Each structure stands twice: as structure tokens, then as C-alpha cells.
Amino acid sequence: MSKESSYSLMNNQLRALIDGEPNLIANLSNASALLYETLPQINWSGFYLFEEASKELVLGPFQGKVACVRIQPGKGVCGTAFEQNHSIVVEDVNQFPGHIACDAASQSEIVVPLETKNGDLIGVLDIDAPITGRFDEIDQKYLEEFAAILMNAVN
Secondary structure, eight states: OOHHHHHHHHHHHHHHHHTTOOOHHHHHHHHHHHHHHHSTTOSEEEEEEEETTTTEEEEEEEEESOOOSEEOTTSHHHHHHHHHTSOEEESOGGGSTTOOOSOTTOOEEEEEEEEOTTSOEEEEEEEEESSTTOOOHHHHHHHHHHHHHHHHTOO
């Protein structure tokens, strides 16, 4: 099965998982598990959600090893993607200025902002891999679609 076909199947599975369920945390929990079980060669998948009170990204549902709990906007890959409101693909995290190493095994990363259908930026999807160069433009395209599917379920 091609990479594109695998992603299309996964995104259709996500649609079925969240169909009729408006609860964000429940949907993010299932989404992180779906990513972790479906995508090859990753070691972490999850979400950071923006907390208005602290003005920080706070760890949300995830799969993988324990993670950093709070990330300031503009810091690391997650904070930068959130602040700039665009996806970031990092081939080698050791080359990303200010990378936050929550797990030394992670070598590449992709982060996709989470924007509701009302245009509110509420956090990011973060996926790490234990190899360099794991993510490309195909991953970005389908993970942006994955994030949009998730956000369309949010009331």
C-alpha cells in the first residue's frame, strides 16, 4: 500500500472514530492512539493545547514516553509552529535552533497547528520519530488533513 493510501485510510478511520463525538479530549485521545498505532517509525504522537491563563501550550492526550508538560509559544518546534500558525517539518531536531529535547531518542519531528472552524488556534499536533528525515511533504499534507478533520468536530 502506498504512503498516500495508508494516510487516506487512516484519515477515514479518524472520521469514523470521531463521528458524532464533540468532546475534544476524547477525540484527541483516540486520534493520538490512531496515529501511534498506524504510522511506522514514530516514537511519540500527541497534542499540546493552548492554556489561556498561563499563555502556554500544555501537554494533552498523547501516546509514547513521558513528555514535556509546558511549552511557551515561540519555543522549540511546537511553540514555533503555534506562534507562526503553520506546520513545521524538521528533518534533524539537533539542527533546529532551540529544540526542546523531551526524549533524546527523537531525531525528527512534524508539528501541525490545530485551528478550529471558527479560526481559533487551540494547540498543535506533534509527532516525533527516532530516525532523521522521517517526515516529508506527503506526511505534512495528510497530517494537516488529519488535524482539519479533528477540528471540524469541535463545536
